[in-house]
Amino acid sequence: MKVDINDLSGYFAKINFSVVDIRRAVIEPGRKRFGTVTSPFSGMIFPLRGRSRMFLDGVPYDMEPGKVFHGGPNMPLDKEVLGQSKWDFMVIHYQVHGNTQGTFPYALSHYELSPGYNSGINDTLHQMYHIYATPGNLSALKIKSLFFIILDELLTCADCRLHNGSRELVAEAAEYMKNHYMEPLTVPELARQYGLSSKQFAYLFQKHTGMSPNKFLIEYRMRRAKELLCTTACSVAEIAEYVGYSDPYYFSLLFKKRTGLSPSTLQVFRKNKKLITN
Numbered sequence: 001m002k003v004d005i006n007d008l009s010g011y012f013a014k015i016n017f018s019v020v021d022i023r024r025a026v027i028e029p030g031r032k033r034f035g036t037v038t039s040p041f042s043g044m045i046f047p048l049r050g051r052s053r054m055f056l057d058g059v060p061y062d063m064e065p066g067k068v069f070h071g072g073p074n075m076p077l078d079k080e081v082l083g084q085s086k087w088d089f090m091v092i093h094y095q096v097h098g099n100t101q102g103t104f105p106y107a108l109s110h111y112e113l114s115p116g117y118n119s120g121i122n123d124t125l126h127q128m129y130h131i132y133a134t135p136g137n138l139s140a141l142k143i144k145s146l147f148f149i150i151l152d153e154l155l156t157c158a159d160c161r162l163h164n165g166s167r168e169l170v171a172e173a174a175e176y177m178k179n180h181y182m183e184p185l186t187v188p189e190l191a192r193q194y195g196l197s198s199k200q201f202a203y204l205f206q207k208h209t210g211m212s213p214n215k216f217l218i219e220y221r222m223r224r225a226k227e228l229l230c231t232t233a234c235s236v237a238e239i240a241e242y243v244g245y246s247d248p249y250y251f252s253l254l255f256k257k258r259t260g261l262s263p264s265t266l267q268v269f270r271k272n273k274k275l276i277t278n
Contacts, residue, residue, distance in 0.1 A: 001109040005159040011104045012151055019143050020093040022132040027052070027087040032080040038071045041093040042107045045069040046125055049088035054079040056110035063089070066117045068154055072108040090125050092147065115157035124150050156199045160207075169194055170208040173201075174216065181221050182244045187213050222258050225251070229266050236263045 020041045029050075038056070045054075051064045055078040056071050062082075063069060071077070081087040096107045115121065128146045131139050160166065173190060190213060191201035205213045221243040228239045240251035240263075256262045261269075 001106070001111045003106070003111045003113065005155055008106055009151075009155050011106055012148075012155075015096050015104045015107075016098060017094050017096045017107075019140075019147055020095050022090065022092050022129050022143070024090045024129060025088075027081050029081050029084050029086060031087075034078040036077045036079075038073060038075040038077050039091075039093050040073050041095050042073055043071050043091045043093045045071065046090045046092070046121070047088075048090060048122065048125075050085040051082040052079055052087045052089075053082055059110060061110075061112055063087075066114065068113045068115060068158075069110070070106070070113070071110050075110060090129065092125075092128070092150075094147070113154060113158040115154050118153060118157055121150055121153050121157075124153075152199075156197070156203060160200050160203045166204045167208050170205050173205065173213075174209065177213070177217050178220060181217060181224065182242055184244065185217060218254060219258070221245075222255055225255060225263070226259065226266070229263055230270050236267070239263065 045063065046068055047063045047065050049065065051062065054061050054063055054069070055076075056069075057075050061069055096104050124146050128143055128150075131142050131146070173194060176193075177185060177190070187202060188198045191198045194201060196204070202213055205211075205216070209216060211219070225239055225243045228234060228242065229236075232239075234242070236252060237248040240246075240248040243251070245251035245254075252263050259266070
C-alpha cells in the first residue's frame, strides 16, 4: 500500500488505540517459515540487526535496519532469514478501537516506511520493551506515550527522506541565515519559509550540516561578533544588537560559553596588544 505520511500522521493523531504487546525475536540464519499468518492485531516491525525477507499478503519486503514495516491483522505471512547474521527485530502490536475499516484503513494494510537509521527510535523501543515487562496502569500509560514519541520520530524522518533536493534546501537556508543573522530568526519561521514543519526542517538541517539550526545560527553570530570586537570600537551592547541580541548580558553569556572569553575581556586584550605593538 502506498503511504501518505500526512494522512497516516492524521490518523494516528485522531484514532483511539492501545498498545497490546511488544515482542522481540532473534532468529538464526537460514531459518524459513511459510504458510503462517500475522497476529490478530496490527503491528509495526522494527528491524534491529540482520536481514530477512517477509511476504505480507504475498507482497515481498526486504527487512533491514533503517526501515520499518507494518502488517495488518491475520494477514498471510511467509518469512526467511537472509545472509549469515541473526535476524533481530521488535514488533509493537496495537489495537484500534471502533470501526477500523472506516476510520483507519492503514491499520489493516501492509506498507513500508524508510526513516533511515535512527538511534533515538531504537533507544525508545528498548525503553518500551523493558517497561512492558512491568504490569500496571502507569506502565501502560508510559508505553503509549513512548509509542507516540516513536511515531513522531518515525513519520517525521520518513517524510523528510521523501523530499527531493533536501541538500540544496538546507544550503539555501544556511545562506539565508548568514545574510539575515542580525534579525530575530526562529526555526518555525525558517521552516515555514521552506514549506516544512519545524521538526522536518531541523532534521534536514542536522542531517546535512551536522548541527541544529539554532547552533548554526549562534555559531555564525558569535564568529561575526568576534570579528567586530577585534576590528571596531563599538561597545558590547552595540555589537550584541548588531548580531541579533537585544540583551547584552545574554549575548555575553553565549559568547563566553563558546569562546572562553567575555566580550569585554577580548576587547581589553585587543587594546593591550595594540598598545604593545605601537
